[in-house]
Amino acid sequence: MSAPLRLVIFDVDGTLVDSQADILAAMAQAFAAVGQPAPSRSAILGIVGLSLDVAMARLAPDADHGRMVQGYKDAYMALRAKTGAAQSSPLYPGAREALTRLRAQPEVLLGVATGKSKRGLDKLIEAHGLEGIFVTQQVADFHPSKPHPSMIHQAMTDTGVAADQTVMIGDTSFDMDMAAAAGVHGVGVSWGYHPVSALRAARTVLPDFTALDAVLGEVWGITA
Incomplete structure (x- = not known):
């Protein structure tokens, strides 16, 4: 059988x-795009796994989430292109x-x-x-x-x-x-x-x- x-x-x-290095760096740039300081490392890593729109809403309830999501995506892509995904996300x-x-x-x-x-x-x-x-x-x-x-x-x-x-x-x-x-x-x-x-x-x-x-x-x- x-x-x-x-x-x-x-x-x-x-x-x-x-991939935490790129996640933290991209999140910092996403918050900078809306003029807010980035949350703590533990707060950011605490939302990894959620979809970006949900994650941003949890981290910054009153911010422009659409702008933050796009800022994160742009920053993440730029970081990945600079170092290569195999190196930035080993x-x-x-x-x-x-x-x-x-x-x-x-x-x-x-x-x-x-x-x-x-x-x-x-x-x-x-x-x-x-x-x-x-x-x-x-x-x-x-x-x-x-x-x-x-x-x-x-x-x-x-x-x-x-x-x-x-x-x-x-x-x-x-x-x-x-x-x-x-x-x-x-x-x-x-x-x-x-x-x-x-x-x-x-x-x-x-x-x-x-x-x-x-x-x-x-x-x-x-x-x-």
């Missing part, structure tokens, strides 16, 4: 790549190896669910040579902001994988709350932008990527 199809969905910023240690191991398993499908735009995700995938890795790619352009479960629902529809065989991996409370809302397993990571204490909806939290295979085995009831 063949194994059922399984789906592993990854968040991007703070989970697969560390993969976390062990990320590439983990993706390679999972992709080698014929019953496992990989996807992403990110607050990035499609353009931003495409550039990042190209920069890191990850073309063809993710069979389903859910981005902010086409969905409500996390933690709405729309991204996960669409990824399961795309792949035909059931909720009990789907895992969402992310670094923020938005990722874990999205997983809970979609009825799938949420696995947090310890190296991202939200403290582990914020990942209350996570089934477990990874200390590093080397632990991923064992955790997925536990989630799916696979014995070594």
Whole structure:
């Protein structure tokens, strides 16, 4: 009897790549564009994962959010063009190896669910040579902001994988709350932008990527 199809969905910023330098710099420029001081580093990293319009509304309720969103996008693109996405948003240690191991398993499908735009995700995938890795790619352009479960629902529809065989991996409370809302397993990571204490909806939290295979085995009831 063949194994059922399984789906592993990854968040991007703070989970697969560390893009905080560009995020912080672009946010500073977005606030400067409306004549306001940028929030603290912790406040900015606390909204990573949300769609930009939602993030700006949380950080600056009374500002011109449309102008801020465009300012952020322009600044982020300029920063990325200056240094290259592979340098400005490097993969976390062990990320590439983990993706390679999972992709080698014929019953496992990989996807992403990110607050990035499609353009931003495409550039990042190209920069890191990850073309063809993710069979389903859910981005902010086409969905409500996390933690709405729309991204996960669409990824399961795309792949035909059931909720009990789907895992969402992310670094923020938005990722874990999205997983809970979609009825799938949420696995947090310890190296991202939200403290582990914020990942209350996570089934477990990874200390590093080397632990991923064992955790997925536990989630799916696979014995070594």
